[in-house]
Amino acid sequence: MPSRSAVLVGYGLGVVSEDAAADAALLADLRRVLGSRARDNDFERGLYSRDGSIEGSPPAIVCLPETAAEVAEIVRICRRHGRPFLARGSGTGLAGGAVPVGRPVVVATSKMDRIVEVDTANRVAWVEPGVLNLDLSRALAPQGFHFAPDPSSQQVCSIGGNIANNSGGPHCLAYGVTTAHIAALEVVLPSGETTTLGGVEAEPAGLDLRGLFVGSEGTMGIATKAAVRLTPNAPAVRTLLLDFDDVSEGSAAVSAIIAAGLVPSALEMMDQRAIEIVEAFAHAGYPTGAAAVLLVELDGLPGGVEAGVDIVREVALKHHVGHVRVAADDEERALLWKGRKNAFGAVARIKPDYYLHDTVVPRSRLTEVLEKVYRIADAYDLIAVNVFHAGDGNLHPILAFDRRQPGVDERVKAAGRDIVAASIEAGGVLSGEHGIGLEKRDYMGMLFSAHDMYTQDLVRETFDPDGFANPLKVIPTGSRCSDSFHQHVPEGAWV
Amino acid sequence: MSDQVTASLASRIAPEVAEFAGVVGESGPVAVVGARTHWHVGGAADAGAREVQAPCGIWEHEPSEMTVRCGAGTTVAELGTHLARTGQMVPLDPVDAAATVGGVLACGFSGHRRLRYGYVRDLVLQTRHVDATGKVVTAGGPTVKNVSGYDLPRLLVGSLGTLGLLAEVILRTLPVPPAAQWLVGDGDPFAAFDLLYRPSSILWNGSHAWILLEGDPVDVAAEAAKLVPAGFDPCDGPPPIPGTGRESMRPSDLRVLAGTGGEWLAEVGIGLVHRHEPVPAAPVSSANAALMDQLKQRLDPDHRLNPGRRAW
Numbered sequence: 063m064p065s066r067s068a069v070l071v072g073y074g075l076g077v078v079s080e081d082a083a084a085d086a087a088l089l090a091d092l093r094r095v096l097g098s099r100a101r102d103n104d105f106e107r108g109l110y111s112r113d114g115s116i117e118g119s120p121p122a123i124v125c126l127p128e129t130a131a132e133v134a135e136i137v138r139i140c141r142r143h144g145r146p147f148l149a150r151g152s153g154t155g156l157a158g159g160a161v162p163v164g165r166p167v168v169v170a171t172s173k174m175d176r177i178v179e180v181d182t183a184n185r186v187a188w189v190e191p192g193v194l195n196l197d198l199s200r201a202l203a204p205q206g207f208h209f210a211p212d213p214s215s216q217q218v219c220s221i222g223g224n225i226a227n228n229s230g231g232p233h234c235l236a237y238g239v240t241t242a243h244i245a246a247l248e249v250v251l252p253s254g255e256t257t258t259l260g261g262v263e264a265e266p267a268g269l270d271l272r273g274l275f276v277g278s279e280g281t282m283g284i285a286t287k288a289a290v291r292l293t294p295n296a297p298a299v300r301t302l303l304l305d306f307d308d309v310s311e312g313s314a315a316v317s318a319i320i321a322a323g324l325v326p327s328a329l330e331m332m333d334q335r336a337i338e339i340v341e342a343f344a345h346a347g348y349p350t351g352a353a354a355v356l357l358v359e360l361d362g363l364p365g366g367v368e369a370g371v372d373i374v375r376e377v378a379l380k381h382h383v384g385h386v387r388v389a390a391d392d393e394e395r396a397l398l399w400k401g402r403k404n405a406f407g408a409v410a411r412i413k414p415d416y417y418l419h420d421t422v423v424p425r426s427r428l429t430e431v432l433e434k435v436y437r438i439a440d441a442y443d444l445i446a447v448n449v450f451h452a453g454d455g456n457l458h459p460i461l462a463f464d465r466r467q468p469g470v471d472e473r474v475k476a477a478g479r480d481i482v483a484a485s486i487e488a489g490g491v492l493s494g495e496h497g498i499g500l501e502k503r504d505y506m507g508m509l510f511s512a513h514d515m516y517t518q519d520l521v522r523e524t525f526d527p528d529g530f531a532n533p534l535k536v537i538p539t540g541s542r543c544s545d546s547f548h549q550h551v552p553e554g555a556w557v
Numbered sequence: 558m559s560d561q562v563t564a565s566l567a568s569r570i571a572p573e574v575a576e577f578a579g580v581v582g583e584s585g586p587v588a589v590v591g592a593r594t595h596w597h598v599g600g601a602a603d604a605g606a607r608e609v610q611a612p613c614g615i616w617e618h619e620p621s622e623m624t625v626r627c628g629a630g631t632t633v634a635e636l637g638t639h640l641a642r643t644g645q646m647v648p649l650d651p652v653d654a655a656a657t658v659g660g661v662l663a664c665g666f667s668g669h670r671r672l673r674y675g676y677v678r679d680l681v682l683q684t685r686h687v688d689a690t691g692k693v694v695t696a697g698g699p700t701v702k703n704v705s706g707y708d709l710p711r712l713l714v715g716s717l718g719t720l721g722l723l724a725e726v727i728l729r730t731l732p733v734p735p736a737a738q739w740l741v742g743d744g745d746p747f748a749a750f751d752l753l754y755r756p757s758s759i760l761w762n763g764s765h766a767w768i769l770l771e772g773d774p775v776d777v778a779a780e781a782a783k784l785v786p787a788g789f790d791p792c793d794g795p796p797p798i799p800g801t802g803r804e805s806m807r808p809s810d811l812r813v814l815a816g817t818g819g820e821w822l823a824e825v826g827i828g829l830v831h832r833h834e835p836v837p838a839a840p841v842s843s844a845n846a847a848l849m850d851q852l853k854q855r856l857d858p859d860h861r862l863n864p865g866r867r868a869w
């Protein structure tokens with residue numbers, strides 16, 4: 063580990079100088095609470111310096127608490143030392159939300175991974191934030207329930223990360239994103255105080271602080287426990303694969319399926335390059351010659367599901383579908399999904415690195431924005447692969463590249479910015495599910511006015527007036543009223 | 558990069574919204590009036606406050622996007638009629654359809670089909686409100702999925718107009734289910750809930766339960782057939798829902814109501830009890846009350862928005 067932290071190119075974050083004496087004093091206090099679970103070795107600082115984005119900068123210290131009381135103690139110690147803290151789940155976030163800024167103390171939740179209680183009478187489960195998304199649904203399966211948000215990263219991402227990013231997944235089209243599935247949250251506020259937001263009762267009194275915390279990317283405190291809602295497993299499921307030899311027919315079919323009054327549980331699209339990459343890896347029988355495929359899933363009671371299959375078939379035929387493949391059994395269904403869920407990793411087959419984008423556009427503009435994405439990638443000499451949640455217009459262009467090429471990082475970022483701009487010009491938004499973090503912080507002004515951002519910052523400041531919790535994320539600095547976010551970021555971190 | 562994309566949401570503010578902001582102005586206490594169907598929720602409004610009304614009108618509805626943009630002063634009845642033409646709905650379900658969209662959202666109370674369609678907050682995609690400085694603030698976004706910035710729309714829903722006055726909202730629409738059937742009977746409503754896959758509503762008054770099934774006609778018939786041996790028969794619908802008091806419990810705690818007197822109607826699976834008599838607001842923890850007070854202090858330091866009302 064170099065004695066100076068890495069430079070975060072392009073985010074105005076310069077070289078942060080270390081203060082060895084301050085770090086040592088902080089570590090000593092943290093060790094009194096956590097013993098060997100407070101660490102400052104180079105290996106772990108390196109490990110926690112990055113998330114799934116392309117940014118990185120090491121923290122001062124990594125803490126691995128086991129209880130909410132320990133988390134509260136860590137926050138209080140950080141405050142005493144004037145040091146920011148940063149909650150971290152599995153580090154799969156793609157917007158730099160878990161990238162340390164200002165040499166913070168990282169509070170990793172991986173040892174807080176207990177499913178505390180499954181309460182079927184109230185249809186909630188109380189879980190700690192480090193529980194992995196798929197582990198939770200697996201644990202609920204015997205009782206006939208699951209946790210509906212299913213990010214493609216669900217094998218590894220944490221419930222705490224899902225909450226902080228208000229994550230989505232293929233099946234959120236019908237079931238809604240994370241916020242619809244969180245009844246209550248126990249959180250350690252940036253003051254060090256612990257409180258419960260929301261509740262299991264029908265209408266928790268007062269303002270919806272729970273709703274505000276979900277999606278706040280760790281800038282309003284650390285979630286230490288959550289009551290997540292249980293969704294009953296559907297009695298019937300049908301999965302269809304449709305292929306088109308024209309992307310615009312595929313996109314038009316997406317809108318037509320929705321306009322026909324169906325809300326499929328998932329409606330995913332892959333373009334030609336994605337189909338090829340995925341097929342080479344999953345051998346799911348994806349039609350490699352097609353320009354686009356749609357993966358459509360319908361679930362619910364059998365009558366509606368079968369009627370839905372007929373509607374999808376009819377719509378697809380009108381849009382000149384090549385083949386309509388209906389998975390015959392669970393095995394075939396799993397195979398079709400295996401391709402989709404592993405698509406991002408499979409990109410490594412064409413280039414060693416990739417940058418995964420996330421914007422949303424109105425469904426009716428999908429074709430047009432996709433065409434722009436290809437043109438932008440061409441212009442920056444990058445390869446674009448598209449695998450995305452078409453049903454809710456949520457684009458996920460993957461820019462594949464080789465980091466060893468000089469200057470490629472800048473090209474990747476410039477292309478990303480152009481993709482965001484093209485999406486917003488088409489009436490879309492900055493992010494559908496990955497969040498703002500660092501990556502899109504400085505793009506907020508493309509969508510919101512200065513006054514909109516100022517108002518958002520007022521709300522954030524209510525939770526963290528002194529700027530301790532995951533500073534300098536989400537809101538660009540110019541909008542800060544009192545610049546509280548800045549206070550505990552060491553000299554030189556901001557240039 | 559082109560300059561047009563700068564603050565794209567702010568650049569699309571409807572003239573009606575800008576005009577409303579002008580009426581609210583920069584100073585003096587204001588009370589925003591909907592249809593006055595529940596004017597006294599959260600306590601009486603200060604008599605001295607100037608009354609203003611949010612704009613009304615359905616400004617954009619793209620059935621294939623499943624979104625609708627309307628003025629917050631639009632009545633729920635008008636919105637429903639408009640959407641029904643294309644087989645869609647927003648299941649706000651207020652007790653009185655004369656209520657306005659803004660009024661329903663300001664109160665933050667979900668309708669009787671929450672069991673299937675979820676909390677009213679989850680139907681709101683974007684809000685534009687007029688803040689205490691008389692400026693328009695946009696939050697959320699126009700698309701069905703969005704995590705751009707902090708979730709102010711969820712904060713505004715249920716805030717009784719004390720943090721901002723809703724001017725325009727974009728709501729998520731849903732297809733009207735092809736079939737719907739109410740059943741009534743004296744069977745165990747909790748057992749019925751476990752028996753069914755995602756019923757739309759189970760209302761229970763201690764002796765009888767009314768169950769709403771919605772969806773494909775084949776499924777509705779099959780689910781209804783499951784209920785017949787459990788003591789339920791088709792009917793036209795439930796009795797009127799008492800509209801004065803709302804008591805909030807954990808869903809499992811509703812069982813304690815069995816055998817208690819009085820007239821009430823409870824939402825099984827949700828935990829809500831509708832009563833004819835007023836129910837005092839549940840207390841908020843001191844830590845949460847402090848946060849809520851701070852929010853109010855920052856967003857409306859002079860307490861000019863809906864003075865007299867208390868959302869907590």
Ligand SMILES: Cc1cc2nc3c(=O)[nH]c(=O)nc-3n(C[C@H](O)[C@H](O)[C@H](O)COP(=O)(O)OP(=O)(O)OC[C@H]3O[C@@H](n4cnc5c(N)ncnc54)[C@H](O)[C@@H]3O)c2cc1C
Pocket residue numbers: 113114148149150151152153154155156158159160171191212213214215218219220221222223224225226227228229230231232279280281283284285286406407495496532
């Ligand atoms: C291959 C791949 C596929 C993906 N697919 C999807 C997808 O389909 N849908 C989707 O939405 N996302 C997807 N993601 C993004 C990512 O997996 C999600 O955002 C996920 O929810 C992050 O969880 P995490 O545990 O890894 O969080 P981290 O990356 O560790 O943290 C994310 C943010 O949450 C905060 N945080 C973490 N824990 C807490 C806590 N306990 N309290 C407060 N704040 C906390 C962090 O500070 C940070 O800001 C994908 C990522 C990858 C790499």
Ligand SMILES: Cc1cc2nc3c(=O)[nH]c(=O)nc-3n(C[C@H](O)[C@H](O)[C@H](O)COP(=O)(O)OP(=O)(O)OC[C@H]3O[C@@H](n4cnc5c(N)ncnc54)[C@H](O)[C@@H]3O)c2cc1C
Pocket residue numbers: 588589590591592593594595596597598599611629630649650651652653655656657658659660661663664666667668669717718719721722723724798799800801802803863866
């Ligand atoms: C006991 C009880 C039970 C209820 N049960 C249900 C139910 O089952 N289902 C349901 O959907 N609703 C229910 N409601 C809520 C009721 O439907 C709403 O109060 C009503 O819809 C308000 O609409 P309105 O237009 O008449 O508002 P008004 O009665 O005019 O105003 C109500 C409140 O909303 C504020 N308000 C109005 N417009 C705006 C705006 N544009 N911006 C900000 N604030 C605004 C007002 O200032 C006022 O504080 C219940 C309410 C009560 C008290």
